[in-house]
Amino acid sequence: MIADATYIARRLQMLGEWDAALAVLAPDVEPELRAVIAVDRWFFRIEGHEEAEKAVAVLEPASPTAHLLTARLAYSRLLFRRDTRADDRAVAEAGYRAAIEGGDEKTRAWAEYHWAVLLDNIDEDPAGAVPLYETALEVATKSGDGYFESYIIRHLAPHKEPAERMAMLRRSLNLRAALGARPQTIAAQALLADNLPEGEPERAELIRIFRPGAEELHIGWLLSED
Structure with missing residues (x-):
């Protein structure tokens, strides 16, 4: 049961x-x-x-999962600018470091990925973020974890040249759709649309597709962009 x-x-x-x-x-x-x-x-x-x-x-406070989730909550408060705390940046980095030190290979890779996102989105430090994305991607591809790969390449794509960027965004979308990960698929449709030129028919079609899903699932950060 x-x-x-x-x-x-x-x-x-x-x-x-x-x-x-x-x-x-x-x-x-x-x-x-x-x-x-x-x-x-x-x-x-x-x-x-x-x-x-x-x-x-x-x-258990010392568990890698607790460290990782605590760090993600601190990061999210910074990202969404919701009830931020003075130590959120320090808490996020400390949690990711602790998860890397105490976790298994997959947990370490997830922590490296999330740490990269922190550096990328909060610190605006792509030079620090990209190597961490690439290290995490090695683990994802080696283990055949398409779900994890879809997250990494979604964030790694903006740091690539246009052709590779679009290929990564499309692969992220396709991986998520194949796995039946609905919120992630909707988010990938929105990001792909955002990277297509104004007036591109595919962009308009993606917007028509993802918005009803975002509304149904109440995906706050997609709805706030309308």
């Missing part, structure tokens, strides 16, 4: 049904998965920060 609930929760998460995913998990079961889903919901909807923070607080 627990295994079934875990599987269902993960599938619902991939569909962007975060509330339903959390509802199928008993409060005292799979605390790491609950925390991951709660943080994921906050990142896409920009809603439920307090619930996400409470879910992370239940975890």
